[in-house]
Amino acid sequence: MTPFALPALEPFSSLPPPALSSSAYATALNQVQALGGKVSTLRTARDSETAVFWSDFSYTSMPPGHWHLIAEGIAVSQTNSLVDNARLFALLSLAQADTGILCWEAKFRYNLWRPVTAIQRADEDSNPLTHADPMWDHFLSSPPFPAYFSGHSSFSAASAVVLADFYGRDTLPFKASSDSLPGVARDYTSLADCADEVGMSRIYGGIHYSFDNTEGKEVGRKVGNYVSTHFLLPVSALPSVRVSQVRLGTVELTVQGRGTGRLELQVSEDLRTFVPLSSSMFVPGGWRYTDTNANFASKFYRAVETE
Structure with a gap:
């Protein structure tokens, strides 16, 4: 699919995920196995709430819409003009659209299994540092498409960068609500910190590996920076x-x-x-x-x- 703003996908594409036989893969798998199971002694109550708060399942506004809602609140608090809002939400949509294209291209290029499958079938990965648990289950349901890299992480990083570039700073006070937890709101003072929390939420949910999160944020930041500096300039x-x-x-x-x-x-x-x-x-x-x-x-x- 042709990107909307990027000149081509390749300069912004992700690196491959770690090999299944690598220590980096084992470290990430063991982390999500410990933190993201339906039953976990390491995941705190706050971590569990974080996973649900940012889950953004298909019946919700999903990650791009969640960040649009955040942007709406910030725009009101910053007393944006109509022209400001037209430019801001166009930039946000461009960055999210191209991030989504890159993310789903990578998902089906690398076709990496989700943690729930990887943990249950770890005896097939040729890695002595992983341990199969056929009874392991994720805390939240995994989407029906490959893992690498995280859409939540990439959408969030791209959105946070666009907002920070638009206002000239990352440190903005704002509030976020959640379609998945009606009535619950969280306060933030940093866009990047909020994006980091979204990325970790997918590990707490048992849905993603840490390298899904890390690479997703890297790609999202690159897209957000490019869109902010090359399109719809003031x-x-x-x-x-x-x-x-x-x-x-x-x-x-x-x-x-x-x-x-x-x-x-x-x-x-x-x-x-x-x-x-x-x-x-x-x-x-x-x-x-x-x-x-x-x-x-x-x-x-x-x-x-x-x-």
Whole structure:
């Protein structure tokens, strides 16, 4: 599936999961076996509540919707304008959509079994550090698709990054509620900490390995950062073209950048196809270009960052 914002999947794709015979795999399997079982002496009451709070089963708003609800609350507390909200929720949706594409591509590329199957059949993994328990059951039901990597973790990391980039800081006070635990609310002061909690909730639920969580967050952060810095930039961050002077057949332009990279001046006669006229590195105060073949009534100019 073609991503909405990313230029391609490959630069953002996940690394493979650990081999079943590796110590990293055994460590992760043993952790979820201890913490994520239907009966666990290590999982606390708070951990169990965390698993349910962030479970986001199919009858709920699910992880993307859960983060949209969080974003709604933050937007109200930050007194966003209508334009702010249009931009924020478009960025959030773009990041979540492309994160989902990457996540499900990885799930079916690697086709890694869920912990409940892996633990019950650990005698088949050729790993002396794992121990089969045919009677083991997960605390929460596992979804009917492969494990690696975690959708909850990747959606949460991408959403947290987009929100932090939008407001210019990770430390924002906000409240989260849960469709899975009506009437229960939790208070947070850090978007990243909240995303970390969501990732751990899947281990407490017996649904994911720790490397599902770690890689999911890594991919989500990369997608969130890319979308925030390449799409729907605020007007104040965009390069501009200003007409300085118009003479017969000649237009003098001033091109102003907002960053430190290279700008390309482009022209179009139909607002659909733009062709380059000139390019320059960032110049304080802008740089000038004279189009000596200008029919001003039928030409449109724009500046774009090329690096």
